[in-house]
Amino acid sequence: MLVCHDLKFEIDPVAPPLSNGLRVIPVLFYVAVAGCAFFTAYFMIQKNASERARLAQERVTAEEKKKIAQIQMKYNELEGDVKKASSMIDWVKGSSPIQRLAMTINNSIVKTGESSIRSLKLSRTPESPWQIKMALTLNGSDAEYLNDTLDALATGPEKYKRFNPQRSLGENSVNYTATLIRHTEQGL
């Protein structure tokens, strides 16, 4: 027994336990590690979901922008066509056939057989092409022959209205000038 005792090593004295205040630190450490693992997983999942939602919204935005660009292109195209139509309408309204008017005037004179046309001038100005300036010179000195012509203009299919009419008698001739506007174009 003595031999065994002598063979024993000297054992260092065991360190005294931590104070009560410091004992909480290892516990806090384990809680922190567990919390860290939990929150990291939670935040990562949430962050990925947010990223996916953001990407989805960005895709939707890109699609919408593409649609807006297409609509805008169609809008501009339509607006261009409307402008063209407007120009065309203006042009066509100021381009009513002159031949029909000249024929109406001539036929009204020929019908009476009492007079004849010495000259007839029908003209338009670029500023107001829907107005037709008429300058008519009839042979003979009786201005009454004009009445048939004026009636024909007023009651004919195009129903011209006369503005600023002027009559004058020349040497064996009757001069008449007026501005004619078709009934349908008075609103212009």
Place this chain on the structure above:
Amino acid sequence: MKEKQLACIVLGMAIFACFFGIMKMQTKLQDARKRADSAKTTSENTNRQRVVSSANFADLQRKSEAEIAYYELWKPEFGQFPTGERVTDFVLKHMKEKGVDPFSQGMNPVAYKDKHGIISKLQRVNLTCVGDYDTVFNWLGDLEVEIATSRVTSCEVTKAQGEADIRMVLTIDVPVMNEDESEATS
């Protein structure tokens, strides 16, 4: 004792690092949520813009229905003469076909400006025709029908000398519209 205290300090630092890491992660999550919210708001705004654009387009379509029908109807007529030479050739050929001889003629391009700048060029045709009443007037009537866009800006009819019935001095403007040019203009 000292070693245990040191270990506590190390553990304390590790706890702080965990806390700091969690805070950092939370900030990143908040940023990601903000970006997602911002993307959603942008998407909603864009959607509203698209709805407004569609409504505006539908409105314009509805309001311009008559003009567009008019445009479709008259487009071929206005596109009939892409160059002034075509107008000249057509008028001369038409006169020949109808048996009207031009006493004198002059054709020249003229600049024109409408309110939208769509019609920018005209071919001006100056003609003096001498002939019998029916032939000349029928020719003019046919010409106004066949070139539906023609505008007679001046027509002077007088008694002709000699055998012919009448002498007609005409100025006709025909819009020259090149589709490519008008597209670029509009």
